[in-house]
Amino acid sequence: MAAMTRRIVAVFAVVAAFCLSIQSTAWAGVPGAPTAVAATAGDKQVALTWTAPGDTGGGGGITTYNVEYSTNGGGTWNQVVRANNTATAYTVTGLVNGTTYSFQVRAVNGSDVGVGSTAVSATPFVVHTANDLATYSACPTAIAGLIPQAGFTDVTSTHVDCIKYYGITKGTTATTYSPTESVTRWQMALFLTRMATRAGVTLPDGSDQAFTDIAGESAEIQTAINQIKQLGITVGKTATTYAPADNVTREEMALFISRFLEKATVGPGGNTELGSGSSAYLVIKSIDTDHNFTDITQNTYEMRDAIVNLWNLGVTDVQTGTLYEPTRAMTRKEMAIFMANSLAHTNARPKGLVLQSSSYRLQNGYSVTLSVTHRTDDFVAIADTPVDTFRFNHSIVSTVTRFDTGGMCTVNVAATSLGNTKCTVDTSDPKTASNGNLAIITEVPPTANLVDVWAWTATPTTVYYDSLYAAGASKISIQTIP
Numbered sequence: 001m002a003a004m005t006r007r008i009v010a011v012f013a014v015v016a017a018f019c020l021s022i023q024s025t026a027w028a029g030v031p032g033a034p035t036a037v038a039a040t041a042g043d044k045q046v047a048l049t050w051t052a053p054g055d056t057g058g059g060g061g062i063t064t065y066n067v068e069y070s071t072n073g074g075g076t077w078n079q080v081v082r083a084n085n086t087a088t089a090y091t092v093t094g095l096v097n098g099t100t101y102s103f104q105v106r107a108v109n110g111s112d113v114g115v116g117s118t119a120v121s122a123t124p125f126v127v128h129t130a131n132d133l134a135t136y137s138a139c140p141t142a143i144a145g146l147i148p149q150a151g152f153t154d155v156t157s158t159h160v161d162c163i164k165y166y167g168i169t170k171g172t173t174a175t176t177y178s179p180t181e182s183v184t185r186w187q188m189a190l191f192l193t194r195m196a197t198r199a200g201v202t203l204p205d206g207s208d209q210a211f212t213d214i215a216g217e218s219a220e221i222q223t224a225i226n227q228i229k230q231l232g233i234t235v236g237k238t239a240t241t242y243a244p245a246d247n248v249t250r251e252e253m254a255l256f257i258s259r260f261l262e263k264a265t266v267g268p269g270g271n272t273e274l275g276s277g278s279s280a281y282l283v284i285k286s287i288d289t290d291h292n293f294t295d296i297t298q299n300t301y302e303m304r305d306a307i308v309n310l311w312n313l314g315v316t317d318v319q320t321g322t323l324y325e326p327t328r329a330m331t332r333k334e335m336a337i338f339m340a341n342s343l344a345h346t347n348a349r350p351k352g353l354v355l356q357s358s359s360y361r362l363q364n365g366y367s368v369t370l371s372v373t374h375r376t377d378d379f380v381a382i383a384d385t386p387v388d389t390f391r392f393n394h395s396i397v398s399t400v401t402r403f404d405t406g407g408m409c410t411v412n413v414a415a416t417s418l419g420n421t422k423c424t425v426d427t428s429d430p431k432t433a434s435n436g437n438l439a440i441i442t443e444v445p446p447t448a449n450l451v452d453v454w455a456w457t458a459t460p461t462t463v464y465y466d467s468l469y470a471a472g473a474s475k476i477s478i479q480t481i482p
Helices: 002-024 158-165 185-198 219-230 250-261 301-312 332-343
Strands: 035-042 045-051 064-070 089-093 101-108 120-122 272-274 282-284 352-357 361-363 368-375 388-393 413-415 441-443 450-456 474-481
Touching: 035 101, 035 120, 045 101, 064 089, 158 332, 185 219, 185 250, 185 332, 250 301, 250 332, 352 450, 352 474, 368 450
Parallel strands: 361 474
Antiparallel strands: 035 045, 045 089, 064 101, 101 120, 272 282, 352 368, 368 441, 388 413, 388 450, 450 474
């Protein structure tokens, strides 16, 4: 009898264990819904992200997520076919541009599919790229040490470095720039007039322009406001008010910079189009209408055109996103981006003799264009500078050298396509024009190699010695890859 009892107890124990096993797997709970689902549209695709549900429902945890889409506002749902994946992000591809898709995500555990998340919508679109970027820069970062750091402790930005270098900004103190502060309209007037002298704009006299609300500002600010009115960069809030203390909105910034560029002198590699009127003249602007912004349709035609113009010129801080935020106040950091990128289209170039390339890393067989500019320490163009340019192709052979022990060019150095006698400034070398710029040089770098290019100047018949002239020469390196 006792043995029978023990067998019955053992059987019950096995049955109980089996039932617990079934309860923990097949009878697991339904997972909760994923949260914080976000959708970012792109070209024929939408990138989704979400947060895992707090309640996995047991059953061994989440094993995958089902991604579902609808093209009729959630009337019917289709599941995206994909491999099991516990990642909380997925990009749905193969979509139709211009079609609005709704998406929801369901968590799946060992036995159940959870409830759907809150649906989000996105519309894939053709991703455009800017058409009329400047070829060269007013502050080339590819040339190490050319543009010093601004020295501000509250921001690290090559654009801020650039406008400090040209004297456009002085900072809010000697050591702070206050990058997140808004730009006021009186500050904008100062920035624009300081920028004008570097960009080849002749400033008018700054005589009174009938603004009645600027009397409390300093003489410098009043003059700057009157000058940008004379230039047609601003028309004021009204005919008699400038509103100097108001913040500059991002749409106003587009108007200011677009109007400014049409007054500026184009530099090497800057984009120009025909200006308005019957006579043919060129101004810095783009006439392309492509863009990716979805939030500028409510703007006036002039403001919308200004935003699109600057986007195509590569001036705006937003180049790949879809939101321009036209009514938001412009920050000082954003302003620096607009101004530094704008200067690249103008004749503003760094002090000294400076060599730039249209690209510093390119595929085999492609050509680059080289620009040489010459400026005084005050950024004034220097004309009639004879310039010698030469190049050296690197080699895997360590014995190949560019200069001998005395510093003279070896046989491994060659003149560029615009050069004459290599490593010698002679009377037949090209000279900078009245704008301080040399004619553009076209070069095809060697295949799968690295080429160094120099530009330098001296009195004609002077021969280059690296130990004597390297400090004053401008040298760049260009790499080619398969």
